[in-house]
Amino acid sequence: MKDAELAALAQAGDREAFGELVRRYAAQARRLARAVLEDPDDADDAAQDGFLAALRHLGRYDPDRPFGPWLLRIVANAASDRRRRRRVRRAGQIPPTLAAPEPAPDAVTDRQGFREALLAALGTLPERQRMAAVLFDVEGYTHREIAEVLDVPEGTVRSDVYHARQALRERLDAWKDWRESE
């Protein structure tokens, strides 16, 4: 069944239809939220907030347009809101330099180390660049669809993807060099 049909059923109160939509987009929504929020539990909470907000506003969804970008826009907003609230709450408690520490080069010694390094590199990027890179290179959305998700012009998305890729590739290439030298 198509997303639009499921959305119409979910709006009419069909629990199974809503559950199917959640199952289809759970992984994407969680990854997008995780790109914005460092804490995995926070990310899951934001993704859940996004799904529930989407359910409440299903009446605003245009069934002639793809469901994914519409949903992920709501999830992105939920994640950004949560991150903003977290930042306000933590302000004055933890210095920003300690909140997202750069891992030492020698800490990148295995797959887990690489994963942490990549997440740390992602964390240094502006929020919109992170989301643009994840939506483009991981989820396979087009620049136009990402522009819809992030509510920015398409050219801005191209620029964001470019800058994010540059920063992330440096990290990835450093790790590959290290692995080849072992």
Next chain:
Amino acid sequence: MSDTSPFDHRPDSELGDALRSALSAPDDAGFARRVVAAADAELGVGAGPYWQVLGAWARPALVAAMLVIALAGFWLGVALQRAPVAAGNGVALGDPLTAADTERLDVPVLLAGDESPPSVDAVMAVALEY
């Protein structure tokens, strides 16, 4: 990695795989169940279409309506039972007039209670009393 330009309009599969691996969380199915449960709790998604919701409320609504009707009937019955009693007693409106009439009737009785004409003191006492 090196064979893909940052300007490339195609997704970078290697970077994409690395990011997917780093960002993916376990147990998507469990997450989906939690979201559906939260929707059930907060929004009543599991209640079904509106006619099912209305159907579920029909029986309690009928019982409540019958209770209201029974209470209203009881109250009306009590009110009707009390109404004739109150009218028989002539309490509400008639009291002051009746009381005044009764007292006025007392004056001639007082003054005419005896065969002989009342004394001046008795007349004065009655006049002062009124």
